[in-house]
Amino acid sequence: MILTIANKEFRAILRDGRALYGAIVFALLGVLALVTGSIRYSELDAERLRAQEHVAEQWRAQGEKNPHSAAHYGQYAFRPALPLAFFDPGVQAFEGVSIWLEAHKRNFATGRPADDAAPLARFGELSLAFIYQALLPLGILLLAYPAFAAERDTGTLRQLMATGIDGRLLFVGKFVGIGAAVLVLAAPVTILATFALLLATGTRWLAHAALLLMFYAWFAAIVLAASLWVSAVSSSARSALLVLLAIWAVAVFVLPRIAGDLGRVVAPVPGAQRLQAAIERDLAEGIDGESPASKIEKRRQQLYRLYKVDDDHALPINMQGIIFGIQDEISNAVYDKHFGRLQAAVDAQVDLYEAISLLSPRMALMLVSQELSGTSIGAQRRFADGAERFRRRLMTTLNTDITLHSRSDDPAYRAGADLWRAAGEYRFDYEPLRDSLRRCGAAAMVLLLWTLLTIGGGLIAARRLGSNP
């Protein structure tokens, strides 16, 4: 019975010219997004690889100089473009692309692509993710809204229910039939995108892509079940359409913006000026009640006792290297404190966004999609934290070299290419899939709740069709 109903729905949709036109428009937009996304990704990837190599070469070829001068010269870390960014650019445009890794300071990533965006950029970006998150639901609801309501309008629903059929079977049959039609209509773009990914990167990102597909299919199923539910309880096809369009506009476009701004009000991120002032104050005064000068003096006395001397010049090591190290320890702790607060504020905003996604499964899908595409806030943080860990290792190497290979008040000391090579260059490590998935838990839970709600609500509404068709 279910298959008969599904078959009828499936054929009816494919016979309908409007569905075909819709599928063609969807495919054209999808191909446009795929082509432009792929070109953008390849260009960015090549450019960043070039820049990273160039900077590494500059570092190695900087000539002989004092290691601390080299520390100020520093290195740059460029954020790599991950292959699935062609599908979902996520928040990448709103995060800096490079971080200057220099002595004493943890810098923010600079050079946000959004700063150079065209004036209409905030209207939305035509990416594959946007098409699947915003347009596919519209297509589904346009296919599904008449499923029960139109039959009610024409009186065929009453006749159908009079045959004694279980409304739930009808619901499942229509769900399967329309779902199959959606799969067929969305298949060309999906297959093309998967093929493009395989062609560009082999199977390296196939697991990510498969999971992405699964989540998007899950989301589509939720939208379909919700549309059928609304159709089942609406008095007419007209009202079903109006209600679904209103829900779509609010869930897809309005709620994400409200959630984002509400987060800003509830957990404001400290302004750059305040943050900088707080960092400078802590750097000057220390954060554990002991001033930097006192710490340096304490370490100096320890070294005097160890080497049984009473003067920096008598030490067999360079005291200045030790001082740089202490200053770095202090500044690292200060930056950890303030970056931690900043990240906590952003996390609180994202948590609120996740909570509000209970009202809009699109918001939950958006978070999952960004995580699996490597374009989320979490992915950016991984890049920034990795760069910072490297910076600290780099500074430790350079400070140690000063300490061990020169004497106090010896400005003539120079290191060369061997040290620069030994210090290494920044390299980005891709995040294992399980780590990205770990951040998807809350969003997946929201999707699960929506699944239970829409299928449960739809089945209950369908069962009632028997008593009130």
Next chain:
Amino acid sequence: MIGAELSLLRREPHLKWGALALLMLVAIAAWNGRMLLESRTADATLALQESRDTIEALAKQAGNGNPTATSPGAAAFGAVSATIVRHIATGESLAIGQTDLEANFQTLTARNPYASFAASAPDNALRLAVGNFDVAFVLVWLVPLLVIAAFFDIVAGERERGVLALAVVAGAAASRYLWTKWLTRTLASIVVTWLAVALAIVVGEQTWTGDTAIALLAWGTVLSAYVFFWAALALACNVGRGNSERHAAVLAAAWLTLVILLPAAINLIVSNVFPAPSRVELAAQLREATESADRAAAKDRDRWFFDHPDLRSGEAERVAYYRSVAASERVITAAITPQLSAFETRAAERRELTRRLQWLSPAATTHDALTVLSHTDGASQAAFRDAALQFHARWQAFFFERIDGDRALTHEDYARLPKFESPSTSSLLALQRAATNVIVLFCIGVLLCLYCGVRLVRLDAILPQEEGG
């Protein structure tokens, strides 16, 4: 007839609730814009005050001969910074545009301009990516949906319910009946829009001035033209074939196309015709410039462990150190300024092309008018950046002259520090630009009405025959 239509309108619950929801969303958006602006203004005021306090304190210390206050190098590269604040225009809280991507104030030092201009304030990238919930968004995106809800069945619905046939039988011309209905609904929609604008200004603006009244009139006029366009489009769709469901689906597709897809497509075209210069390459060029400057100064700078003049004693050492820093910054500034100008030139080209293409989308046209009126458009921001760059050049020159000439800073010098003037926002110019957009929207609406007029006259001829048949 108008009275009867108005009382019918009042009885349509989905319109009544839709209008109330719109007003509520406008109030929330206006409050949100006000909160954002207040927090940004508070940050700017704090930064400005801190900067003024520091300068005042240093001026006093310079009078007492304090070495840090009298040293132009120490002041230029550490102690003194200039805080420049962008003028907040009336209505800015209502159309945030892309101003949230840039701080409304900058803290500049005498170092190269990249150091000041490349930094972006830390923020939640997810919030930035989903966009602001401001009044311009609510009105440009959601007002058309309300208009569609009020108009999608204006002809077909009357036909389906048999009202049109009744009117013809009663001797009324169908076209006159429909035009009256359309006009009443259009006027009602415009009244709701004006109410929304007034509410937005009451909630969003902190003070009422003559400019506030002008903003109210200008916003109301722009949005009236926008509503007129959508009402005309809805009628044009209705005078064609099909039932009210079909018209609802077509109008929803029109909304999607004009409000989302076309702006996104324009964005795509503009980004590809005039791609932004690469931020990655900018970072690499900065690196080249830094390397070249460092090489020139390397011999000297190693003496001070690059940036630790405190490790060497004597005034001559300090003077030499700051001269060396100034020389490096001069080289970097000379190398980087053309690159920064290239970004601005490209941004201007993008704005120009967007302005030409925006006529394809009434939503983009309306949004442009609203941001122009609120001085949050790209050109206004570019004017601020340009003024900031010019100011930075004067600020740098002020200190470099004194560093090169080894002239100690005096109390009077602090009073002579360059002062920043935020570029003035000409309301007249903004009104002129917005007027062009209004005229275009109005003309498209009139053309659509003419088309509808022709079709409705035909309806007058066909309907009596249909009824008679």
